[in-house]
Amino acid sequence: MATASALDDDAVTHAVRRRPAWRRHPTVTAGLIILGLVCAMAIAAPWLASIDPTALSTAKRLRPPSPEFWFGTDMMGRDVWSRTLYGARVSVITGLTVAALATGIGLLLGLLAGFDRTIDAVMMRIMDGLMAIPAILLAIALMALTRASLGNVIIAIVVAEVPRVVRLARGIVLTLREATFVEAATASGTGFFGLLFRHILPNAVAPLVVQSTYIAASAMITEAILSFIGAGVPSSTPSWGNMMAEGRTVFQVAPQLVLFPGLCLSVTVLAINMLGDGLRDMLDPRLARRMK
Amino acid sequence: MLGYVLRRLVATIPVVIVVAVVVFLLARLAGDPASVIAGENATAEQIAQIRNRLGLDQPLLVQFARWSWSIAHGDLGVSIFTNTPVAQLIVQRIGPTFSLAVVTIVLAILLGIPSGVLAAVFVRRVPDRVIMMLAVAGFSIPIFVLAYLLILGFAISWPILPVQGYTPLARGVLPWLGNLILPGLALALVYAALIARTTRAALLDVLAEDYIRTARAKGLLPREVVWLHALKAASVPIATVIGIGIALLVGGAVVIETVFAIPGLGRLTVDAIARRDFPVIQGVILLFSGIYVLINLLIDLSYTWLDPRVRFT
Numbered sequence: 001m002a003t004a005s006a007l008d009d010d011a012v013t014h015a016v017r018r019r020p021a022w023r024r025h026p027t028v029t030a031g032l033i034i035l036g037l038v039c040a041m042a043i044a045a046p047w048l049a050s051i052d053p054t055a056l057s058t059a060k061r062l063r064p065p066s067p068e069f070w071f072g073t074d075m076m077g078r079d080v081w082s083r084t085l086y087g088a089r090v091s092v093i094t095g096l097t098v099a100a101l102a103t104g105i106g107l108l109l110g111l112l113a114g115f116d117r118t119i120d121a122v123m124m125r126i127m128d129g130l131m132a133i134p135a136i137l138l139a140i141a142l143m144a145l146t147r148a149s150l151g152n153v154i155i156a157i158v159v160a161e162v163p164r165v166v167r168l169a170r171g172i173v174l175t176l177r178e179a180t181f182v183e184a185a186t187a188s189g190t191g192f193f194g195l196l197f198r199h200i201l202p203n204a205v206a207p208l209v210v211q212s213t214y215i216a217a218s219a220m221i222t223e224a225i226l227s228f229i230g231a232g233v234p235s236s237t238p239s240w241g242n243m244m245a246e247g248r249t250v251f252q253v254a255p256q257l258v259l260f261p262g263l264c265l266s267v268t269v270l271a272i273n274m275l276g277d278g279l280r281d282m283l284d285p286r287l288a289r290r291m292k
Numbered sequence: 293m294l295g296y297v298l299r300r301l302v303a304t305i306p307v308v309i310v311v312a313v314v315v316f317l318l319a320r321l322a323g324d325p326a327s328v329i330a331g332e333n334a335t336a337e338q339i340a341q342i343r344n345r346l347g348l349d350q351p352l353l354v355q356f357a358r359w360s361w362s363i364a365h366g367d368l369g370v371s372i373f374t375n376t377p378v379a380q381l382i383v384q385r386i387g388p389t390f391s392l393a394v395v396t397i398v399l400a401i402l403l404g405i406p407s408g409v410l411a412a413v414f415v416r417r418v419p420d421r422v423i424m425m426l427a428v429a430g431f432s433i434p435i436f437v438l439a440y441l442l443i444l445g446f447a448i449s450w451p452i453l454p455v456q457g458y459t460p461l462a463r464g465v466l467p468w469l470g471n472l473i474l475p476g477l478a479l480a481l482v483y484a485a486l487i488a489r490t491t492r493a494a495l496l497d498v499l500a501e502d503y504i505r506t507a508r509a510k511g512l513l514p515r516e517v518v519w520l521h522a523l524k525a526a527s528v529p530i531a532t533v534i535g536i537g538i539a540l541l542v543g544g545a546v547v548i549e550t551v552f553a554i555p556g557l558g559r560l561t562v563d564a565i566a567r568r569d570f571p572v573i574q575g576v577i578l579l580f581s582g583i584y585v586l587i588n589l590l591i592d593l594s595y596t597w598l599d600p601r602v603r604f605t
Contacts, residue, residue: 009470027456054354081429125306125307125310126310128306128307128310129306129307129308129309129310129311129313129314130310131539131585132307132310132311132581132585132588133311133315133580133581133584134539134540134542134543134577134580134581134584135539135543136543136546137542137543137546137561137573137576137577137580137581138577140546140561140565140573141315141318141573141574141577142318142563144319144322144564144565144570144573145321145570158577188348217431217432221434224434224436225434225436225543225546225547228436228547228550229546229547229550229562230562230566231565244436244437244440248440248551251440251443252448252455253593255440255444255448258440259441259444261438262434262436262437262440262441263437265434265437266432266433266437269374269431269432269433269434270428270429270432270433272432273428273431273432274428274524277428281556
């Protein structure tokens, strides 16, 4: 009975394998398409936006969506469609930069901790402590110290995200160091750097890439939250969080002012999470089987 | 077992120290408290006098020791803006936040655990797929977006619940709950998604164990096997994720209280940001980090009761 079903599974897997990669991993494909669109929106904002996103027009306040103003206008008469396009820039920049920086710094610190016991003991205590401070509060505190700017928002979120990457990277290094192939490499006289670049890092890439997608998603949400509560990018910059903060006072009469940027943010984050889950299944079959 | 409890207690000490050091350094980076207190027109001498009175001319290590000493005695400093002790401000605002947290945790557990169990029982079938899709959506829709969708749905289009505000429990359970249902739900959905995913994964592991086959073989009803035997054995990761989720809850409360105009600690924090009132922000961070550490310590200790194997390690 058990053997038969195992055979069936194999047959299915075989049929699935023959499909092209983009059909085998539909969630990765869908996630990439949506993200591609969002990035295109962000890059092409100056050409797609018909009206200057900061141009005020007191005569045309709180207009509902129309052919002239696709997403309507806000209470200062600014074009919401243009602002949403420019807002995508802030989110995309935040997501990508934070993911790259947090993963890079986290990997470096994680490697240090994974290879040296003394550093490990000290660093992991520090990381445990940092993780005990809720990430948003830590970012809020850092933002309260500095000026509102996109750069500072990115630094604040990176500081809050790094401990989780360090944990992950350190865990990977510790597991890999016990692996038989690493033992074999050491026994056959591979030096430290050979071990690091040929055996440890290639095996750490997959989980870190998956983790970095989740970091990008969480960074975009954190940026929007910070901007929403007035501790994020300056209010002169159109960002999805800022737009929602400005729209909330008139939510009962013009809910679209909050909902358009809010839904854009949700769809973007959903696409990243789909990409992340898909990549996890694709890159880490062991975990995927457990999670399926 | 005593060894395990002691080890966990000792392991908490460095965490608390690091949190204290980080918050202390943040407070020092926030600028010279003496010049803030002295006001804009103060002379250098007046500032120096205040520095001396506050002990700010002492070495950093001495300052840290003094600061920790007063924190340990419940003195969280004085708000720059209102000139009231931060501890007093926190006590005034803790009620609404605590209520919100209780409603959220109850909703999250009621939604998360049964969904996770359902997904595990129907693994790879329709209920599982639907629940897991909802869980991914729950992770992706930021809580404040969800909050506005809920307001639009249940307070504006179909006005059965208040748009915003807070009623203390003393004025009746129903009005209290009426104000907290929407914010609680908005906060609980992400949390429930996290719990559902963990419950499903943990339960799938347990259901593959030999003793589950034994339980089935001796004729126990499937629901007895799942809800009594398997869920109990899967409770350690579930309890862990509920503890980790507290951090999520705290971050979310700051936003949700702003959306729903709930006069709690989150609202206090947001107002403090606008006023650059750093002592208040510092006090809230210390409080929430302390609660987070304490809850996670209690959960770790509960393993001894949830999982007998822990008692012997």
